[in-house]
Amino acid sequence: MAEPRLDAQLLMAAILGCERPDVIVRQNDALDPDAQARFKDLVARRAAREPMSHILGRREFWSLPFLVTADTLAPRPDSECLVASVVERLRADPPRRILDFGTGTGCLLLALLSEFPGAWGLGIDRNPGAAMVARRNAMALGLQDRAAFLVGDWASAISTDARFDLIVSNPPYIRQRDLAELPPEVRDHEPRLALDGGADGLDAYRVLFPIMARLLTPGGLVALEFGLGQGSDVLALAQAAGFTHMELHADLESRERVIVAMAPMAFR
Numbered sequence: 022m023a024e025p026r027l028d029a030q031l032l033m034a035a036i037l038g039c040e041r042p043d044v045i046v047r048q049n050d051a052l053d054p055d056a057q058a059r060f061k062d063l064v065a066r067r068a069a070r071e072p073m074s075h076i077l078g079r080r081e082f083w084s085l086p087f088l089v090t091a092d093t094l095a096p097r098p099d100s101e102c103l104v105a106s107v108v109e110r111l112r113a114d115p116p117r118r119i120l121d122f123g124t125g126t127g128c129l130l131l132a133l134l135s136e137f138p139g140a141w142g143l144g145i146d147r148n149p150g151a152a153m154v155a156r157r158n159a160m161a162l163g164l165q166d167r168a169a170f171l172v173g174d175w176a177s178a179i180s181t182d183a184r185f186d187l188i189v190s191n192p193p194y195i196r197q198r199d200l201a202e203l204p205p206e207v208r209d210h211e212p213r214l215a216l217d218g219g220a221d222g223l224d225a226y227r228v229l230f231p232i233m234a235r236l237l238t239p240g241g242l243v244a245l246e247f248g249l250g251q252g253s254d255v256l257a258l259a260q261a262a263g264f265t266h267m268e269l270h271a272d273l274e275s276r277e278r279v280i281v282a283m284a285p286m287a288f289r
Contacts, residue, residue, distance in 0.1 A: 028073055032063040035077055070205035083132035087158050092150030094215045096128040099272040100191055100246055103279045104132045106270040107187065107244050110281060116140050116186035120236065122175055122229060123147075125215060127155030127168070129189050134164050143185075144170045145178050148214060176232045184238045192225035194218040194248040222248055226255055230262035237284035244281045252277040 033044045036056050052060065066076050074080040074095035080087050082096035083104055089095050115137045121130035124144030134142050146152045152170045159168040171178040195216045200208065207216070218224055226245070233243050243264065247255045252269050259267055263285025272278035 028067055029064065031073065031077065032067065033060060035063065036060050070209065072206040072210050075210060080126075082126075082128040083135070085128075085132060085135060085162060087126045087128050087131075088154055088161065089126060090150065090154050091210060092148050092212060093125040093154050094191075094211050096126055099274075099278055100129065101132075102270055102272045103129060103189060103191070103244050103246050104136070106268075106279050106281050107133060107189065107242070108136050110242065111137070111187065116242070118185045118187075118238075119143070120179075120183075120185040120188045121145070122188065122190040123192050123215065123225075124155050124170060125151050125191070127158045127170065129191060130155075130168060131159060131162055131164055133187070133189065134167055135162070140167065140187075142168045143179070144168065145173050145175070146170070147172065147174055148212060151212070151215075175228060176236065179236075183236060184241075185236055186238050186241050188233045188236060188241070188243045189245070190225075190229060190243075191246040192218070192229060194222045194225065194246075194251060196220065196222040218248070221254075222251060223254055223258065226258050230258050230264065234262050234264065234285045239284065241284040242281065243284075244279055246279050247277075249276055252280070255280050 030041050030044045034041045036059050037044065063076055072095055074089040075091060078089060080089045080095045083101055087096055117140055119130060119133055119140055119142035121142060121144040124130055124146045127144050130142045130144045134140055144155050149172045152172050155170045159165045193216050195218050197217060197220055200217060256267055259280060259282050264282035266283040268281045269277045270279040270281060
């Protein structure tokens with residue numbers, strides 16, 4: 022827990038029903054016994070390394086609030102570089118149909134829909150609980166009429182003749198041997214299904230690139246997040262599937278994090 026003071030202030034804000042700056046102003050106010058007991062319970066959960074997003078039940082992403090549960094990964098600031106890369110690339114030619122594989126909270130899809138008001142999107146997740154969370158987030162953000170969510174294993178849930186202008190994903194990419202070394206907040210509380218990328222962390226990419234090549238419209242775009250040190254391998258897999266105009270984009274700490282690529286010529 023790198024920032025215990027910040028966590029404590031956020032937990033107190035949840036108890037008081039206020040924002041964090043108000044906690045600082047009210048730090049000398051007395052708490053009633055019920056509030057004290059609830060605060061101690063939240064502190065104990067955090068001390069046990071339960072993620073703040075699970076305790077609070079929410080996480081901000083792309084300046085939007087998202088419901089988070091144990092069925093989903095917590096949206097991470099690093100993933101915002103995927104949204105930023107897509108928006109920069111497609112601002113002059115916005116997509117009409119967006120597909121999000123492994124949608125989780127729906128944060129990628131819903132952030133993109135907030136940027137592209139003429140688009141409609143589909144999110145797919147193998148976990149029914151995650152799909153339900155994504156639906157709830159779409160409703161909370163007023164995007165329920167432009168977003169749908171299905172439960173399925175990658176493309177098994179959609180028609181073989183479906184086509185999309187943009188496909189995004191934050192697939193599982195942690196190598197199996199590294200799972201035990203993850204922080205307790207991730208290892209013990211986030212869904213393993215969304216973390217385990219197989220022996221080398223690339224299992225999902227081997228499956229996804231051929232699927233995405235088939236599902237993209239002519240000139241369509243893919244954007245996928247990947248793990249540290251995986252950029253060259255992901256580029257090779259995209260190239261083997263026929264993708265072109267490939268770019269790697271860095272996250273907030275200047276680490277390669279996202280690949281953006283154009284639909285294979287053979288599928289145009």
